Amino acid sequence: MRRTLLVVVVLAATTAGCATSGSVRKVESDVGSLRSDVAALRHAHDSHADDTRRTSTELRAIEERMRELTASIARASEAVARLDARLSEVEAAVKQMRSALAERPAPAPATAPPPPPVAERPREAPARPGAAEASYGAALATFRAREHGQAVLEFLDFLTRYPRHPLAANAQYWIGEAYFAQRDYRQALAEFQKVLEMASPNGKTADALLKIGMCHANLRDAGRAQQAWERVVRDYPRSEAATKARSFLRARSTAAPR
Template identity: 55%
Template sequence: EELRALDARNAELQAAIREQGAEAARLRARLDAAEQELRETRTLIASPPPVGAPAPPAAAPAPAPRPDTLHPDGAEPAYNAALVLFRAREHGQAVLDLLDFIAKYPEHLLAPNAQYWIGEAYYLQRDYRQALVEFERVVDMAPVSPKAADALLKMGLSYTNLRENSRAQQAWQRVVRDYPATESAGKARALLRAHAARRP
């Protein structure tokens, strides 16, 4: 009799726990919706439409904003989820998710970062040829982004692993020349000095 009572009590507790979990999920969904509404409201307050402003002179119409710039709310969570996979060393799935991110949000500020991590995934898998291709895309995509300097630095390391030392030095020289104030430039200078010291 006592065992049956304990079983019944256990079942009640499990049901209560399940109900609390469902309620927590509902609360999280409501909180996410409220936060999104707050972000949109702040955006509208920060940039209200001009009232009574004179009409600007005739000019070529501005291109319509891309959908990803109009509704970027899902961008950062998608990027962060891909990075979680990357850090868990699930590189194959991380690459797929990062490629999907770039396809959906090609103009997002995090797109060069996503492309960089694709290169990093191949680098960590020692596929240095493909890593070079992916890192070069970072430079092509956003030549003024700090990630371009990081990508060039990694291109040099990829060339080193392929025993193409002259190309490695060219990549690092490019970092120093084009991105002199970046942290990657400091690392590139150190690598160039180390290579020079090893010469006979």
């Protein structure tokens, strides 16, 4: 473009002596047009360069953001994988512990050399008196500390060791309470039912019936809840559980549509 402008100027200079005034004006006009074209081209080139720089900057920013997001996703995936692995380990440990507790036989009585005739020697006292009560008390303390999962394991251990102990029904009841506290109402219902199936009478039957009704209520089975509470009132009318059952029945009667 500069060469073209130079040629035009030279031609204008060489012909200036013989050119008419009209020719001079035309040449000047052409030169002005060429200058305008050159200026426009420069402006367009500069604008294009600015756009290119902006686009390059934006692309670099996007690429950097994508790298950051990719790294974040990778870190999150690793964390999830670690949590899954840890959860699997915990579940396996709990399952193994349950199996061990279920398969553990009741401790055999301590063997001793054959004694003299029974009539000549009194029966030996059992070893470690109060061990069962201590085990039950420790499990109950764990429950009251709101460590419900651990409390279930400790009560199961108690039942495995002392299945015929007078506190066995109580231990079974507290297993149900532990699941109820965790809002696992179906499992709690199954555990409270076991209290009713144990050798009767036991001091937790009325309480277990009351809780059975509450489990049914939380599972939206109002009919069975009412049946359980009515049984508490009928079979154990003087119990504290019966007082609560009457309260539940009155509330249900008041809430029922008329």
